[in-house]
Amino acid sequence: MQRFVCKFGGSSLADAGQFKKVADIIRSRSSRKYIVASAPGKRCPDDIKVTDMLYSCYYSAEQKQDHSLILSQIRERFESIISDLGISFDLDSEIALIDRHLAGTPNKDYMASRGEYLNSKILAAYLGFEFIDPASCICFDEKGEFLSEKTNNELKKALSDKENVVVAGFYGARPDGTINTFSRGGSDVTGSIVARAIQADMYENWTDVSGMLSADPRIVESPHSIEALTYRELRELSYMGASVLHEDAVFPVRKANIPLNIRNTNRPEDAGTIISAELPRIPRKHKVTGIAGKKGFTAILIEKSSMNSEIGFGMRFLKIFADHGVAIEHVPTGIDTMSVVVQTSLFAPYRDQIIDEIEEILEPDRYYIEDNLALIAVVGQGMAYSRGTAARVMTALADARVNIKMIDQGSTEINIILGVDDVDYEDAIRSIYKGIM
Numbered sequence: 001m002q003r004f005v006c007k008f009g010g011s012s013l014a015d016a017g018q019f020k021k022v023a024d025i026i027r028s029r030s031s032r033k034y035i036v037a038s039a040p041g042k043r044c045p046d047d048i049k050v051t052d053m054l055y056s057c058y059y060s061a062e063q064k065q066d067h068s069l070i071l072s073q074i075r076e077r078f079e080s081i082i083s084d085l086g087i088s089f090d091l092d093s094e095i096a097l098i099d100r101h102l103a104g105t106p107n108k109d110y111m112a113s114r115g116e117y118l119n120s121k122i123l124a125a126y127l128g129f130e131f132i133d134p135a136s137c138i139c140f141d142e143k144g145e146f147l148s149e150k151t152n153n154e155l156k157k158a159l160s161d162k163e164n165v166v167v168a169g170f171y172g173a174r175p176d177g178t179i180n181t182f183s184r185g186g187s188d189v190t191g192s193i194v195a196r197a198i199q200a201d202m203y204e205n206w207t208d209v210s211g212m213l214s215a216d217p218r219i220v221e222s223p224h225s226i227e228a229l230t231y232r233e234l235r236e237l238s239y240m241g242a243s244v245l246h247e248d249a250v251f252p253v254r255k256a257n258i259p260l261n262i263r264n265t266n267r268p269e270d271a272g273t274i275i276s277a278e279l280p281r282i283p284r285k286h287k288v289t290g291i292a293g294k295k296g297f298t299a300i301l302i303e304k305s306s307m308n309s310e311i312g313f314g315m316r317f318l319k320i321f322a323d324h325g326v327a328i329e330h331v332p333t334g335i336d337t338m339s340v341v342v343q344t345s346l347f348a349p350y351r352d353q354i355i356d357e358i359e360e361i362l363e364p365d366r367y368y369i370e371d372n373l374a375l376i377a378v379v380g381q382g383m384a385y386s387r388g389t390a391a392r393v394m395t396a397l398a399d400a401r402v403n404i405k406m407i408d409q410g411s412t413e414i415n416i417i418l419g420v421d422d423v424d425y426e427d428a429i430r431s432i433y434k435g436i437m
Ligand code: ASP
Pocket: 009, 010, 038, 039, 049, 051, 052, 115, 169, 170, 183, 184, 185, 186, 187, 188
């Protein structure tokens, strides 16, 4: 019998109507036995997520302001789910516990986690499943660093003889029992680590979109959705801004080679996007899987005659950035030129010091600083085995009269990174999409 882990996001569990859809999805396939739940999300665009309400409640209590109104609003969100589902659930005792916590020295992560805690308990009661509190099996160290191997062992133990469970997403605990959350959107990570621990056949991540789109729909009109992609492609696209999953959610399932399926709770008939280690056997229509990008980069280019014969030159250049804790995105090089591309927001605080050090340590003939750079990633495993994609990308940009300021192709040939002026960013994405998709 197959075993699926199904994570339902906040919009999938925002009210009782959504809970019913979730229950139908779970009951429609017997392999859906391990459920991970988020806190109630937005019911409509101007609604407030319960997690945000919990943070506000925490800040009020921490500043010794009256938190009773916001706590009662949080209570109402859960109360309406419980009463509309028609289940019995002792919400008053749970809210009293939170109130008691707030009267002492409130803990921000504890407060934030209560959305997942309560929603998962309610979902478990509605489904007749067992509730699992991750405080006992998802482990962080004293400093709040996630302990992946310890967690894997503890979760294996906790779930070994169980099925039909609901695990609360988003949090775990430190060795002294203090609640610790992942960063925002972290229930995706919980789902992934549960999938790894039980060696699931599939990690289904249920959300409110039918999978990943091949480009940003705010820029490209109706981009096609991606049927299948590899973990690597997902990593490249999400690093460059395509957001459908928490950034860290791919690592645990990737380690265990478990496919991940992004599905839509509101359109369960859609197949969604499958993410796995290998390309599907059927040839893909597009050599390029997706296009993503971000603005806000700076390139620092230095020129020095015969720099290629100066042993250690590149290392000294990069070290200047490392010494200031500025992460490097790309390093395009020529014979006598070398550039470093960094995020402007990280570079700006150290700009003057870094320039001084470049002059002093490297003694370049010239240097240029180019701000307002946007990076575009054209990602596709298929590019490694075919010819002509790069040419078509460049032609599309030339036809659109977009000036390319930088080109970098990853060594695995699954991506081409292009630097363009911030102002050309949207046009560039649209013309690449038109030219190659
Ligand atoms: N509820 C948390 C958030 O809003 C975690 C999650 O939904 O994954 O960020």
